[in-house]
Amino acid sequence: MRRPSTLLAVAVVLGAGLWCSLVLGPGDVGHSDVAAVFLGREVPPLARALVWDLRLPRSLLAIVIGAALGLAGAITQGLFRNPLAEPGVLGVSSGAAMAGALGLAAGLDASGTWVIAGLACLGAVAVLLALMLWARADARISTLILCGVALASVCGAVTTLVLSIGIERWEIGMKVVRWLMGSFDGRSWVHLSVGATALALGGGLAAWLRQDLDALQLGPATASSLGVDLRRTWRVGITTVGLLAGICTALTGVIGFVGLVVPHIARGLVGTGHARLLPATALIGATLMLLVDLLTRSVGAVALPPGVITILLGTPVFLLILSRMRAEVA
Amino acid sequence: MKLAWLAVALLPLAGCPRPSAEAPTAVRIASVTIDSDATLWALGDEVRGNVVAVSALVDDARYSPITDTWPAAVPRVKGTSESLLALQPSVAFLAEWSDPAGRSLLEQSNIEVVVLSGYGGFDDYRARVRTIAKAVDATPQGDAVIEAFDVSLKAARSDVGAGLSIVSYANGNVAAAGTTFADEAEAAGFVNLPSREGLKGHRSVSLEQLVAWQPAVIVVPCETDCAQTEAAFLLQPGVKATPAAKQGRIIAIEGPLLFDTGPRMVEVTRTLTQRIEEASE
Numbered sequence: 001m002r003r004p005s006t007l008l009a010v011a012v013v014l015g016a017g018l019w020c021s022l023v024l025g026p027g028d029v030g031h032s033d034v035a036a037v038f039l040g041r042e043v044p045p046l047a048r049a050l051v052w053d054l055r056l057p058r059s060l061l062a063i064v065i066g067a068a069l070g071l072a073g074a075i076t077q078g079l080f081r082n083p084l085a086e087p088g089v090l091g092v093s094s095g096a097a098m099a100g101a102l103g104l105a106a107g108l109d110a111s112g113t114w115v116i117a118g119l120a121c122l123g124a125v126a127v128l129l130a131l132m133l134w135a136r137a138d139a140r141i142s143t144l145i146l147c148g149v150a151l152a153s154v155c156g157a158v159t160t161l162v163l164s165i166g167i168e169r170w171e172i173g174m175k176v177v178r179w180l181m182g183s184f185d186g187r188s189w190v191h192l193s194v195g196a197t198a199l200a201l202g203g204g205l206a207a208w209l210r211q212d213l214d215a216l217q218l219g220p221a222t223a224s225s226l227g228v229d230l231r232r233t234w235r236v237g238i239t240t241v242g243l244l245a246g247i248c249t250a251l252t253g254v255i256g257f258v259g260l261v262v263p264h265i266a267r268g269l270v271g272t273g274h275a276r277l278l279p280a281t282a283l284i285g286a287t288l289m290l291l292v293d294l295l296t297r298s299v300g301a302v303a304l305p306p307g308v309i310t311i312l313l314g315t316p317v318f319l320l321i322l323s324r325m326r327a328e329v330a
Numbered sequence: 331m332k333l334a335w336l337a338v339a340l341l342p343l344a345g346c347p348r349p350s351a352e353a354p355t356a357v358r359i360a361s362v363t364i365d366s367d368a369t370l371w372a373l374g375d376e377v378r379g380n381v382v383a384v385s386a387l388v389d390d391a392r393y394s395p396i397t398d399t400w401p402a403a404v405p406r407v408k409g410t411s412e413s414l415l416a417l418q419p420s421v422a423f424l425a426e427w428s429d430p431a432g433r434s435l436l437e438q439s440n441i442e443v444v445v446l447s448g449y450g451g452f453d454d455y456r457a458r459v460r461t462i463a464k465a466v467d468a469t470p471q472g473d474a475v476i477e478a479f480d481v482s483l484k485a486a487r488s489d490v491g492a493g494l495s496i497v498s499y500a501n502g503n504v505a506a507a508g509t510t511f512a513d514e515a516e517a518a519g520f521v522n523l524p525s526r527e528g529l530k531g532h533r534s535v536s537l538e539q540l541v542a543w544q545p546a547v548i549v550v551p552c553e554t555d556c557a558q559t560e561a562a563f564l565l566q567p568g569v570k571a572t573p574a575a576k577q578g579r580i581i582a583i584e585g586p587l588l589f590d591t592g593p594r595m596v597e598v599t600r601t602l603t604q605r606i607e608e609a610s611e
Contacts, residue, residue, distance in 0.1 A: 027542035046544065049571030054538045057567065110553065178501050185502060186537040188567045303502065303536040 006269050007280060014063070014287040021059040021294050022051055057192045058184045062293040062306075063286040064195040065184075065248050066258060070285020071199075071206050072244040073259025074266070074278055078213035079237045082145060083321055086259035087245035090148035091127045093256065094155035096249035098162075099123025101176045105162045109175070116179075117194070117250035124246030127151050128238050182253035182307025184293050191251050198247035203282065205240040209233060210274035217272065255307045257314025258285055264321060358382045359466055360419035362407060362428065363446055368396050368592050369462045370423075372478075373471040380466065382417045383407045392586040395594050411435045421465055449591040450531075451513035452483065482596045483517065488603040490610075491520035496547040496602075498522075498588070499540055503532045510591055511549070514598040518606075520547065541568040547606065548574040551585035581605045 022034045033047040043051075073086045080090075087093050100120040108115045127148075134147045159180070163173055212233040215223035224230055248255065266280040289306070292313075296304040360383040361367050367384045370377055386406045389397045407413045411432035414422055419441055424433060426447035436443050444465045448454035456476050463472020496515045498505040505511035505522070506529035512522045523543050524533065540548070548569075552559035559582040569575050583601055587594055 025542070026536075026539045045571050046542070049541060049568040050538060053567040053571070054541065058538075107553065110555075110558075174501050174503075183502065186566055297536060297538070303534045303539070305534075 007283065010283055010287050014283065014290060017287065017290045017294060018059055018063070021062075021290065021297070022055050024294065025050065025055060025297055053188070057189045058187050059290060059293065061187045061192045061195055061251065062184050062289045064192065064199050065252055065255065066262075066285040066287070066289025066292075067282035068195070068199045068202060068244040068248050068285075069255065069258040069289070070262035070266070070281040071202060071278060072241045072248070073261075073285075074263040074274070074281040075206055075209065075213070075237055075244075076241050076259065077263050078209075078216060078274060079234065079241075080145060081217060081219075083264065084260070084318075085145060085148075086257075087124075087241055088152070088256050088259065089145065090131060090241075091150075091152035091155055092124045092148075092242060092245045093249050093254055094152040094159070095127030096120040096124040096246050097180055097254045098155035098158045099126070100179060100249065100253075101159045101162045104176050104179060105165065105172050107172075117247075120250035121243075121246040123155070124242045124249065127155065128242040132235070132238055178305075179253045180307075181305035182255040182310075183303070183305055184252055185303060187251065195247060195251050198243055202240050202244040203278075205236060205243075206274075206278050209237055209240070210278060213237070213274045214272075253305075253307060255289075255310050257310050257318065258289060260321075261314045261317045262288060264317070356380070357421065357466065358417070358419040360407065360414055360417055360422040361385060362414070363423055363425045364388060364394050365425075365446060365458060365592055366423035366462055367394065367400065369459050369472075369475065370466070371396050371399055372475045372593075373463060373466065373468045377466050377468050377471065382419055383414070392584075393590075395590070395592055414441075415439060423462060423465070449510070450508040451510050452479075452517075452595065455479070455592060455595065479593055479596070482593075483599070486596045486600045486603065487517050488599075489519040490603045490606050491515070491518045491547070494520050494546040494606070495523045495526075495543070496520040496549065497524060497540060497543060497545040498549040499535075500551045500585070500588070502534050502536075504529065504535045504540070506530050506533055510595050511588070511598070514595055515549075515602065517599045518602045520602070537566060537568060541572055544572055546573045546577070547579040547581065547602075548572065549581045549583060549588070549602070551588045552582035553585060556582035556584065578609050579606065 019034070023029060023031055027046060027050045029047045029050050033043050034051055036043045037048055037051045069087075076085045076087055076090060077083055079085075097120070099122055100116050103109065103116045103119040108119070130151055131144060131147060134144065159176075163176055212223070212228045215226045215228045216233065218226075220230055245259070262285040263277065263281050266277055266284050270276040270280045292306050292309050296306050296309060357380045359370065359377070359381045361370055361381060362383075362385050364385055364387050367388045370381055370384075381400075381404055383405045384400050384407070386408045388394050388400055388406060391397045405417065407417070411429075414436060421442040421444060422436055423444050423446055426445050428445070433443050433445065442465065444461060446458050446461065448457060456479070459472050459475050460469075463469050463475070498511040498515070504524040506524035506527075507522070508530050509532060512525050515522045523545055524535070527543070548563070550559060550563050560580050563569060563580055563582070564575055569580075574580050581602065583598060587597060587601075590598070
């Protein structure tokens with residue numbers, strides 16, 4: 001590991017950030033109240049509700065989502081051997097968003113909390129299946145990325161169509177827009193349990209793929225000669241990305257650019273070997289998302305959408321990566 | 331030479347039917363907002379007779395207070411400049427969020443475009459009624475509509491909520507100062523918490539903030555099953571710790587009614603009063 005001290009510092013920031021996220025916020029909740037909640041001591045009901053019911057599941061979910069999106073990004077970039085690949089670029093997030101928006105427009109959210117989440121997952125999987133079918137015909141990376149971009153455009157167009165119809169029924173439009181902006185607000189222990197389960201599954205699959213992903217960086221032909229089953233690696237990799245990105249979008253709406261930016265930061269710290277890259281990506285993603293959530297909660301009484309903050313932070317990094325690539329080509 | 335060819339090519343078009351160069355002399359009113367649909371109807375028979383179009387949503391019970399009121403013979407329009415131009419109105423009522431390019435096109439066609447704006451409460455409603463009435467030369471009728479509104483508002487006013495704190499929470503947004511809900515709640519004697527906190531308009535607020543405010547009453551919008559909405563909201567994290575939940579004062583009101591900006595605002599005040607009285611019994 002090149003910079004273990006930096007990663008240790010990131011872990012410390014994560015811990016400190018988690019504590020701050022429990023203490024900071026509206027309502028009169030101090031350090032002693034938070035400690036009392038954990039120690040099972042008597043605390044005012046409001047403090048218990050704020051810490052245990054609202055802040056803790058929300059903050060832990062931010063950590064889980066950050067880690068999952070970071071992992072999904074690292075796997076995608078490894079599979080496609082392209083630093084600009086991420087679930088968003090491949091259309092996975094757009095597919096999930098489109099399916100979720102369609103469900104909201106149809107009023108299916110009234111049937112149960114998990115209907116929209118389930119639909120979002122289906123949307124993500126549908127886009128991935130389309131990509132896999134395309135990969136059979138033409139597995140060139142550039143073609144697949146273009147195919148992903150095209151699918152993302154189609155999904156985006158359908159989502160816009162839903163919104164344009166929603167102008168007449170504006171409460172639907174409002175619901176869809178709010179969901180698309182992404183939010184951790186109001187997420188409970190149930191949301192956290194689903195997110196954590198998906199992260200555990202996705203993390204396990206990612207760990208299983210790590211050596212294949214390393215071999216793929218040498219090119220498909222070399223990887224194949226090293227004994228990598230390319231088809232299986234593709235299937236498992238894409239399914240893992242779909243699971244992670246789909247569940248993330250289902251639970252918190254669209255939160256972009258984390259999957260793009262975080263693997264680059266991690267690569268700078270631990271190198272390109274996936275055995276170290278994947279856990280480092282998860283750690284940095286979790287920390288970044290927790291800090292973004294803390295930021296969105298700390299700007300007065302008005303809540304900011306985390307998806308907007310990540311895009312504002314991620315876009316300059318995206319452009320920086322592009323300019324570096326251009327310089328390398330030159 | 332090219333111009334000559336162009337003239338020859340366009341020659342056959344000269345025989346095509348086209349809109350009359352002379353503007354119609356009678357007042358022809360086109361309404362593209364539910365708000366103006368309702369107000370124009372309330373202004374009386376003389377005004378109604380001049381209406382050549384009403385909005386497409388006028389018969390939608392979710393939004394319109396006057397469903398099945400306008401005769402079917404009056405066309406329902408969606409507000410595109412093309413559909414409006416075809417009706418050759420002399421005056422058109424459009425909402426402030428309508429397409430500026432479309433508005434400009436109507437104005438260029440010598441149509442008086444009245445843009446209705448301000449949807450922030452009772453005063454804004456009165457101002458809009460005056461604007462509409464003035465535009466169709468029916469100022470006295472407009473004054474009568476406002477007077478009727480004020481009479482019903484006076485009847486709905488109550489002190490049942492005296493001093494109770496209240497919040498309207500819809501899709502993560504609260505209705506703060508300068509919203510219809512602030513006026514509706516204050517008319518029933520409540521203290522609108524977001525207004526007290528210095529917020530203005532509809533603002534995005536976290537559930538955590540809502541719980542920390544400890545409101546005595548929480549109002550949420552519902553679609554069909556309002557009782558189910560109230561029960562579902564109670565299950566949101568932290569909500570049970572609010573006085574509103576403890577005292578059974580989570581009130582779901584049908585969304586279109588809760589967000590109405592016209593005469594039905596009085597109904598919200600009446601509903602709030604009624605529900606608090608029921609909860610107290």
